[in-house]
Amino acid sequence: MRMARKIRVIISKVGLDGHDRGAKVVAALLREAGMEVVYLGMYQTPEGIVQAAIDEDVDVIGVSYLSGEHLIYTPKIVEEMKRNGLDDLLFVVGGSFPPEDISVMKKMGADEVFRGGSLTDSLVNYIRENVRQMH
Amino acid sequence: MLMGKKPDKREIVSYEEANWEDYLKAYYDKPQSPRTWSGFEVKEIYTPEDRANEDYEQDIGDAGKFPFTRGIHSDMFRGRYWTRREVVGIGSPADTHKRAAFCFEQGGTGLNTIADITYEMGLDPDHPWAQNEVGLTGVNISSIRDMEKLVGDIPLDRVSWSLITASTAAAATMAQYVAIAQHKGYDIGILRGSIQNDPIHFRYCGFRPACPLDLSIKLGSDVMEFCTRNMPRWYYTTVNMYDLREQGITAPQEVAFGFGIAMCYIEELLRRGLRIDEFAPRFTFYVSCHIDFFEEIAKIRAARRMWARLMRDKYGAKDPRSMQFRFAVHTAGCSLIPQQPLNNLVRISFEALAAVLGGVQSLHCCSYDEPMCLPSERGHLQALRTQQIVAYETGVTHVADPLGGSYYVESLTDKVEEEALKIMKQVEEIGGMEEAIRTEWLDGQFEREAIKRQKEIDNGDKLVVGANIFTSEPDTSTPLGVQRIPKQSARQQIQGVRRLKKSRDVRKLSDAINHLRDDATEGRNTIPAMIEATKAFATTAELLGTVRQAYGYSYDPLNVIESPFN
Numbered sequence: 001m002r003m004a005r006k007i008r009v010i011i012s013k014v015g016l017d018g019h020d021r022g023a024k025v026v027a028a029l030l031r032e033a034g035m036e037v038v039y040l041g042m043y044q045t046p047e048g049i050v051q052a053a054i055d056e057d058v059d060v061i062g063v064s065y066l067s068g069e070h071l072i073y074t075p076k077i078v079e080e081m082k083r084n085g086l087d088d089l090l091f092v093v094g095g096s097f098p099p100e101d102i103s104v105m106k107k108m109g110a111d112e113v114f115r116g117g118s119l120t121d122s123l124v125n126y127i128r129e130n131v132r133q134m135h
Numbered sequence: 136m137l138m139g140k141k142p143d144k145r146e147i148v149s150y151e152e153a154n155w156e157d158y159l160k161a162y163y164d165k166p167q168s169p170r171t172w173s174g175f176e177v178k179e180i181y182t183p184e185d186r187a188n189e190d191y192e193q194d195i196g197d198a199g200k201f202p203f204t205r206g207i208h209s210d211m212f213r214g215r216y217w218t219r220r221e222v223v224g225i226g227s228p229a230d231t232h233k234r235a236a237f238c239f240e241q242g243g244t245g246l247n248t249i250a251d252i253t254y255e256m257g258l259d260p261d262h263p264w265a266q267n268e269v270g271l272t273g274v275n276i277s278s279i280r281d282m283e284k285l286v287g288d289i290p291l292d293r294v295s296w297s298l299i300t301a302s303t304a305a306a307a308t309m310a311q312y313v314a315i316a317q318h319k320g321y322d323i324g325i326l327r328g329s330i331q332n333d334p335i336h337f338r339y340c341g342f343r344p345a346c347p348l349d350l351s352i353k354l355g356s357d358v359m360e361f362c363t364r365n366m367p368r369w370y371y372t373t374v375n376m377y378d379l380r381e382q383g384i385t386a387p388q389e390v391a392f393g394f395g396i397a398m399c400y401i402e403e404l405l406r407r408g409l410r411i412d413e414f415a416p417r418f419t420f421y422v423s424c425h426i427d428f429f430e431e432i433a434k435i436r437a438a439r440r441m442w443a444r445l446m447r448d449k450y451g452a453k454d455p456r457s458m459q460f461r462f463a464v465h466t467a468g469c470s471l472i473p474q475q476p477l478n479n480l481v482r483i484s485f486e487a488l489a490a491v492l493g494g495v496q497s498l499h500c501c502s503y504d505e506p507m508c509l510p511s512e513r514g515h516l517q518a519l520r521t522q523q524i525v526a527y528e529t530g531v532t533h534v535a536d537p538l539g540g541s542y543y544v545e546s547l548t549d550k551v552e553e554e555a556l557k558i559m560k561q562v563e564e565i566g567g568m569e570e571a572i573r574t575e576w577l578d579g580q581f582e583r584e585a586i587k588r589q590k591e592i593d594n595g596d597k598l599v600v601g602a603n604i605f606t607s608e609p610d611t612s613t614p615l616g617v618q619r620i621p622k623q624s625a626r627q628q629i630q631g632v633r634r635l636k637k638s639r640d641v642r643k644l645s646d647a648i649n650h651l652r653d654d655a656t657e658g659r660n661t662i663p664a665m666i667e668a669t670k671a672f673a674t675t676a677e678l679l680g681t682v683r684q685a686y687g688y689s690y691d692p693l694n695v696i697e698s699p700f701n
């Protein structure tokens with residue numbers, strides 16, 4: 001019997017935002033939940049994140065924004081994903097945003113949005129239930 | 136059901152479905168664990184027995200007297216309320232000036248401006264990486280022109296201005312502030328205020344690649360030395376324990392790590408030949424006030440006592456002002472959540488009250504909307520009103536250290552001190568704070584604690600209303616409106632710096648830059664040359680890039696652009 005492949009996730013910051021504590025915690029807790037996590041860290045570009053997603057053959061891209069840059073970078077990442085045929089990957093956004101921007105980001109192409117105060121289980125369950133594993 | 140109202144079917148169904156069994160259980164609820172936020176197990180009651188070994192004069196003392204456990208002034212708030220100083224920083228210098236003026240108009244009493252990410256990294260707004268993020272997290276400043284707009288009509292000789300900036304950028308900020316003050320004809324010897332200038336702490340806010348440690352400490356110490364000699368009323372380092380706490384660490388860790396970092400600067404200044412009493416009175420701290428009310432008060436009291444003893448016993452300070460732990464409080468941003476956001480107003484009130492009962496010198500209350508966006512005008516106003524209600528209505532300001540002598544608070548103060556000293560000893564055994572940083576021991580501590588905090592919320596060990604208890608359907612809008620950064624502000628900043636770079640006197644500028652490069656290369660204090668270069672319209676990135684190059688680093692922290700002066 002073939003073993004089910006572990007869910008593979010990229011967690012990344014984008015642009016200059018240095019608030020990386022949340023992203024690191026999420027990366028650690030997803031690992032504990034049995035996923036394989038590639039933590040890209042800070043100063044990433046949309047192109048770099050998508051390239052890493054291809055190289056690492058991930059199922060999920062998770063990006064953390066805490067500096068009000070979410071409406072600038074979300075469409076850029078989605079566009080880059082489409083350009084590379086990664087539309088089937090799950091794109092999850094985390095960080096600090098006003099509730100008004102959640103639906104905006106979803107319209108832009110984010111699959112789900114998690115803010116501060118979210119419990120780890122809600123994120124883990126969301127990924128497990130929605131990941132579109134092709135393997 | 137209301138009188139005279141016809142019962143409708145839906146209402147009756149909902150009553151049938153109501154889960155009264157569950158509702159009524161709450162009547163018997165009680166605190167689930169007798170532990171403080173930082174994990175100290177506390178007793179049911181504290182009595183005189185817990186204080187049997189206390190020596191009041193030695194360990195506590197009146198407010199205004201060594202070891203200052205009860206406050207640094209004998210009359211505390213009867214002499215003057217704390218400074219009500221809300222952090223402001225949005226978009227362009229003009230946007231920020233406007234909001235700062237609004238805060239004054241509404242009764243704020245101190246200025247507190249924070250720079251944006253691009254500035255804090257030492258990038259001009261026309262840098263390819265900066266363009267998307269100009270002004271998003273604070274005010275964008277690239278030249279003396281921007282400083283001029285930020286200051287506007289503010290009388291610099293009469294206000295107290297706190298400049299929040301980062302890492303290597305602090306040297307540029309100080310130079311730009313001095314340059315504008317001199318340009319406007321002020322004697323810098325009378326300027327009052329503070330600059331964050333805590334080059335180490337920013338490594339832990341995720342700015343590592345932009346600030347090599349040796350250069351950060353060198354420039355930070357340049358600021359301290361320059362101010363010691365030229366700006367006697369200026370507080371030239373604010374050791375930012377607050378940002379450390381925001382990483383998820385405990386109250387005693389906040390004090391221990393903060394003091395460890397302060398000691399790095401003290402030792403560098405002593406190496407430069409300054410005397411402890413010459414500079415220690417100008418050290419200030421930025422402290423968090425988290426949600427555990429008594430623990431935070433105990434932490435502040437413990438920090439005061441520890442600082443007094445550290446200065447006297449380890450560094451041989453003689454001047455009592457060197458032994459006084461002066462601090463501002465930032466209520467804990469990380470205690471706020473975006474769910475049920477108006478609850479944040481209540482959290483902030485408790486945290487502000489703890490700060491005041493702890494004897495704070497200057498206070499920033501978070502805005503309730505901080506887990507969602509930068510403070511909106513109404514968010515700022517509410518934060519300020521919170522401070523004003525504590526000051527003018529509650530009556531807690533009449534008496535110095537009103538909780539002093541409480542069996543519990545005194546015992547908890549001892550407990551926090553004991554634990555913080557234990558951690559400081561551990562750091563000493565590693566080889567001191569610089570070594571703890573170099574070996575990433577400190578990184579490991581932050582990592583471990585942050586994960587622990589999230590797990591505590593995940594498994595319900597720590598309860599947060601709206602997150603893991605008393606949750607409700609998510610809000611769909613921000614109650615007092617969302618603060619957006621005007622798009623044209625970023626555009627103006629980018630165009631402004633481009634225009635500036637084309638319109639300067641090139642010879643004057645390159646002379647000033649050469650002077651700065653020489654001073655940096657030869658290890659002299661860089662601030663005078665930075666002031667001169669700022670007056671010749673050098674930009675933030677040019678000041679810092681020139682110094683970086685002199686120290687053998689790339690001109691551009693992100694290594695994307697070349698120096699225009701090569």
